Every structure is written in structure tokens, then in C-alpha cells.
Amino acid sequence: MSLRHAVLAALLSGEYSGYQLTKAFDVGVANFWYAQPQQLYLELSKLENDGLISGREVVQQTRPTKRLFSVTDAGLAELERFAAATSKPSFIRDDLLVKVQAVDHVEVAPVIEQLDQRAAAAAAKVEILDKLLRRFRGDLDEETFLRDGTPIGPYLTCLRGKRFEQEHHDWCVRAAALLRDRAARPLPAPR
Amino acid sequence: MSLRHAVLAALLSGEYSGYQLTKAFDVGVANFWYAQPQQLYLELSKLENDGLISGREVVQQTRPTKRLFSVTDAGLAELERFAAATSKPSFIRDDLLVKVQAVDHVEVAPVIEQLDQRAAAAAAKVEILDKLLRRFRGDLDEETFLRDGTPIGPYLTCLRGKRFEQEHHDWCVRAAALLRDRAARPLPAPR
DNA sequence: CACACCATGTAACCTGTTACATGATTGT
DNA sequence: ACAATCATGTAACAGGTTACATGGTGTG
Structure with a gap:
């Protein structure tokens, strides 16, 4: 379970929609993680269901309606817990x-x-x-x-x-x- | 499908048993890939079933019997095919x-x-x-x-x-x- | 006599990837 | 009109991790 926390960490910088996140997580600028759009949308749903993030609808006149997500207190607590837990070293797999x-x-x-x-x-x-x-x-x-x-x-x-x-x-x-x-x-x- | 090829590539250096491979692939010296013992044993079985490697039993008097694997011609051909195919860039995921x-x-x-x-x-x-x-x-x-x-x-x-x-x-x-x-x-x- | 090392596997589960799907708007 | 971009998902599958299982040999 780590995409979960990567998404939470990314949302600390501000509100993002699923689409905006896919841009940040995509090929271009994966500075600390990488994920595909499908996986992000799925993870966002799960995170919202678990109450770790909350989304608010933003109706745009010129663009389709989007949902902006931000980290809840529960989400921050989860990140806190995660940051303090030990985790395995990373490997090259190429x-x-x-x-x-x-x-x-x-x-x-x-x-x-x-x-x-x-x-x-x-x-x-x-x-x-x-x-x-x-x-x-x-x-x-x-x-x-x-x-x-x-x-x-x-x-x-x-x-x-x-x-x-x-x-x-x-x-x-x-x-x-x-x-x-x-x-x-x-x-x-x-x- | 890439552990498959990582194992094939590793076996090019000579014959190895499952156990020896786990040492090479384990935390210590994962210079080009990493895998857990369980995954290796599973992959070795599959590779043998597919005829890409062949194992020969080596009975040891002091140690348990082991099986040494080496790459077959079919395995080499598969590696050849793999090496020529394009593959996705790698990412840090830590x-x-x-x-x-x-x-x-x-x-x-x-x-x-x-x-x-x-x-x-x-x-x-x-x-x-x-x-x-x-x-x-x-x-x-x-x-x-x-x-x-x-x-x-x-x-x-x-x-x-x-x-x-x-x-x-x-x-x-x-x-x-x-x-x-x-x-x-x-x-x-x-x- | 216990611990580390040699040696090999299975089963359940979680994660991540690929393919499939849809639909609006803006710029060329 | 066509392509690119915005916007969001589902379903099936492949790959990888964790936990469970077993048993012999050498060393302190």
C-alpha cells in the first residue's frame, strides 16, 4: 500500500482533480512516484471512501465538471503513521x-x-x-x-x-x- | 513478464540452483533486478515447463540434493527476442x-x-x-x-x-x- | 541442543497494467 | 472535420508479496 500514500503526499501541495494528478504522476514529472491514470482514479475513489480525502465538485462553464480533492485530518493522520513506520529499501527493476x-x-x-x-x-x-x-x-x-x-x-x-x-x-x-x-x-x- | 528474462539473463553466467539464485537476487547483490526466493522458485518451474531452461539433479553427500539450471537454445532465442523488443522506461518507486x-x-x-x-x-x-x-x-x-x-x-x-x-x-x-x-x-x- | 544455513516449494492476497469505454470542448 | 486536451471511470489479467510449510546438515 504505497500509491495510497503517494497520492496523499501529492495532495498536500493543494487541491487537485484526478486529471491534474495524472499529469503530475505521469511520464513527465514522476519525481517521487509513477502511476497510470486508471490507477489514480481508482485510488482516489478508495481514499474518498475511507475518508482520507474529500472531494468537492467544481462546475466549469467551458470545461467538464471536475472534482478537486484535499487531504482530511484522517488522511494526515494516516500519512503521519506511514511516515513513522519503517519500510523496505527500493530496488532497480529495469x-x-x-x-x-x-x-x-x-x-x-x-x-x-x-x-x-x-x-x-x-x-x-x-x-x-x-x-x-x-x-x-x-x-x-x-x-x-x-x-x-x-x-x-x-x-x-x-x-x-x-x-x-x-x-x-x-x-x-x-x-x-x-x-x-x-x-x-x-x-x-x-x- | 520480466522476472522471466532477468532469470534467463542471470543463468547465462553459468549453472545455478534455485537457492544460489535467491542469493544473487536477494538484498545483497541485486545489481540488475530483485526478487524473493518464492518468486524465483515459481519462475524456475515455469521456465522449465516452457523449455527455456533445463535442470539437472546434483546429489550431494553432505547437503540436500539440488537442481542446477541452465539456459536452453529456446531460452536463448527468447532472450534474443526480448533484447530486441522495446520496453518502458523505469521509474523510482520508493x-x-x-x-x-x-x-x-x-x-x-x-x-x-x-x-x-x-x-x-x-x-x-x-x-x-x-x-x-x-x-x-x-x-x-x-x-x-x-x-x-x-x-x-x-x-x-x-x-x-x-x-x-x-x-x-x-x-x-x-x-x-x-x-x-x-x-x-x-x-x-x-x- | 539450538541456531544458522542449505534447499524447495504452495496458497492467498494485494498491486499494478492493459484494454475497454464515454463524452465534451478548443484549436487548426 | 480532425486532433488534442479535459475529464472520468470499469473489467480482466499479469505480476509480485506475504504467509505458510518442510526437512536435512554443520557449528558453537
């Missing part, structure tokens, strides 16, 4: 790593291609997250914001997300270059 | 990030404590992975091994794992220090 692991035994070309694509995608995400960070801290420099700025939680998770993408990018670029180079010299001369 | 995201609204002390614990765990994992890397490359230096050493796949995934843990460690340490500092000065003087 198909691309599996492919690279097997690269000595399978065709390298498609793997290299995918490394290139990933590198590009990661670079794009770094940009997005960097913009988000700048928006968060406004005109303050990073050091000052980290000392006194608020909210600090989203800033920290965003920082982590950016670093992850940067690392991923660098690794992809390096691995691709390396495998290309090795493919060009299939039989290194034994000295 | 309870700890959710907690940090909410840190402006919940008790900081337990979160800081968990950041400390994670930092220590990550540091330990970095050590383990570093040893693995040194074992992989033997007496070659890294540059040389990356140019010509084999197998290169496991080395690359291990490198990625190490970097991930290192980043995670650094972030945890930084976030913990920062939150501690902020907790000590709850109301920064507005100038």
Missing part, C-alpha cells in the same frame, strides 16, 4: 538492465539503440525536473532555499529524481559508446 | 521518497532516522558491489576491462547498481543533514 546483462550473448545493435533512446529520454526528463526545481525556489539560490525555503519535501524528492535521471543518462551514454567500440573491434589482439 | 515529499506536514524525526538507516544500507551495498566489480575485472584496471574484458554485461549492470546506491547514499546523507539543521532553527529570521 528491463534495459536485463538486456545489458545479457549483452554478451545476444545481438548488441538493438540494445545499443535502446541505450541511445533512453539516454535522450533521460536528458529530457532532467530538463523538466530542472525547470521544476527553479520554479520551486523562485529567485533564491539553491543553498539558501535548502536552508530556509518551503516546501522542502517536494524540492528534495525532485532533486533525487533529477540526479537519478542524470545518472541514468550518463550510464546509458557510456554503455552505448563502449559497446559500439567493442563491436567495432570484435577480436582484441592478445599481446 | 516509500522513503513519499515520506520526504510529505516532510513539511509530518513529524521529521522518524523520517530523518530512516534517511540515516538508508544511507548506511546504501553504503554497505556500494561496498559489496565494489568488491564484485573488482572480482569481475581481476587484475585489469577498469579502463582496460571496459575495452576488452568479458563478460561485459554483468560488469555494466553492476556499475549501474553501484552508482545508484552511491547516489542514493549521498542524497540520504544530505537530506538528513539538511532536515536536522532546519529542525534546529524552526523559524528563520526574516531579514
Whole structure:
């Protein structure tokens, strides 16, 4: 049960509709979690049924009516409980790593291609997250914001997300270059 | 379906029993995937039923009889197919990030404590992975091994794992220090 | 004699993904 | 008119976790 808490944590920043959440949780800016629209709508229903969030209808003249959700006191208490509980460490689980692991035994070309694509995608995400960070801290420099700025939680998770993408990018670029180079010299001369 | 391929990729390095795989896939050295023993045994059964791996019984006098598995031609073909197919990018999904995201609204002390614990765990994992890397490359230096050493796949995934843990460690340490500092000065003087 | 390690599984449950569904409005 | 965006869901399935189960061997 963790999407539950991810949604609660996201709603701390203000009221959001299901659709707005899907944007935040979607590919673009998953700085601390990821979920698909369907899962979010489902989780929002459950959270509302459990009284952890409450939704209010907002009728729009130009757009379809939407429901904005906010965290209730019960929801905050649940988050409090969750934050204090211990939880398992996280793991990398990435198909691309599996492919690279097997690269000595399978065709390298498609793997290299995918490394290139990933590198590009990661670079794009770094940009997005960097913009988000700048928006968060406004005109303050990073050091000052980290000392006194608020909210600090989203800033920290965003920082982590950016670093992850940067690392991923660098690794992809390096691995691709390396495998290309090795493919060009299939039989290194034994000295 | 990806544990399937992770197991196949792992078995490329040689024959392993279910138990040996659980060690490799377990908390210690999940350099490219993670899975629990139960899941591995189940997956091994399925893979054998599907003819992608084959197991041979090894009777030991001092230990219980075990079954060593290796990848069949069909299994290799399946991996080949998998490696060429495109796959979704990976995401961070970590309870700890959710907690940090909410840190402006919940008790900081337990979160800081968990950041400390994670930092220590990550540091330990970095050590383990570093040893693995040194074992992989033997007496070659890294540059040389990356140019010509084999197998290169496991080395690359291990490198990625190490970097991930290192980043995670650094972030945890930084976030913990920062939150501690902020907790000590709850109301920064507005100038 | 108890604890850790080797060795392997099953069953129930929870979570997450994919596919299916609908419908209004705004911009090109 | 067509595509994109806003807006919300359901149903079936695949994948992963937790709990339950068992039994032999070596070490302190």
C-alpha cells in the first residue's frame, strides 16, 4: 500500500482533480512516484471512501465538471503513521538492465539503440525536473532555499529524481559508446 | 513478464540452483533486478515447463540434493527476442521518497532516522558491489576491462547498481543533514 | 541442543497494467 | 472535420508479496 500514500503526499501541495494528478504522476514529472491514470482514479475513489480525502465538485462553464480533492485530518493522520513506520529499501527493476546483462550473448545493435533512446529520454526528463526545481525556489539560490525555503519535501524528492535521471543518462551514454567500440573491434589482439 | 528474462539473463553466467539464485537476487547483490526466493522458485518451474531452461539433479553427500539450471537454445532465442523488443522506461518507486515529499506536514524525526538507516544500507551495498566489480575485472584496471574484458554485461549492470546506491547514499546523507539543521532553527529570521 | 544455513516449494492476497469505454470542448 | 486536451471511470489479467510449510546438515 504505497500509491495510497503517494497520492496523499501529492495532495498536500493543494487541491487537485484526478486529471491534474495524472499529469503530475505521469511520464513527465514522476519525481517521487509513477502511476497510470486508471490507477489514480481508482485510488482516489478508495481514499474518498475511507475518508482520507474529500472531494468537492467544481462546475466549469467551458470545461467538464471536475472534482478537486484535499487531504482530511484522517488522511494526515494516516500519512503521519506511514511516515513513522519503517519500510523496505527500493530496488532497480529495469528491463534495459536485463538486456545489458545479457549483452554478451545476444545481438548488441538493438540494445545499443535502446541505450541511445533512453539516454535522450533521460536528458529530457532532467530538463523538466530542472525547470521544476527553479520554479520551486523562485529567485533564491539553491543553498539558501535548502536552508530556509518551503516546501522542502517536494524540492528534495525532485532533486533525487533529477540526479537519478542524470545518472541514468550518463550510464546509458557510456554503455552505448563502449559497446559500439567493442563491436567495432570484435577480436582484441592478445599481446 | 520480466522476472522471466532477468532469470534467463542471470543463468547465462553459468549453472545455478534455485537457492544460489535467491542469493544473487536477494538484498545483497541485486545489481540488475530483485526478487524473493518464492518468486524465483515459481519462475524456475515455469521456465522449465516452457523449455527455456533445463535442470539437472546434483546429489550431494553432505547437503540436500539440488537442481542446477541452465539456459536452453529456446531460452536463448527468447532472450534474443526480448533484447530486441522495446520496453518502458523505469521509474523510482520508493516509500522513503513519499515520506520526504510529505516532510513539511509530518513529524521529521522518524523520517530523518530512516534517511540515516538508508544511507548506511546504501553504503554497505556500494561496498559489496565494489568488491564484485573488482572480482569481475581481476587484475585489469577498469579502463582496460571496459575495452576488452568479458563478460561485459554483468560488469555494466553492476556499475549501474553501484552508482545508484552511491547516489542514493549521498542524497540520504544530505537530506538528513539538511532536515536536522532546519529542525534546529524552526523559524528563520526574516531579514 | 539450538541456531544458522542449505534447499524447495504452495496458497492467498494485494498491486499494478492493459484494454475497454464515454463524452465534451478548443484549436487548426 | 480532425486532433488534442479535459475529464472520468470499469473489467480482466499479469505480476509480485506475504504467509505458510518442510526437512536435512554443520557449528558453537
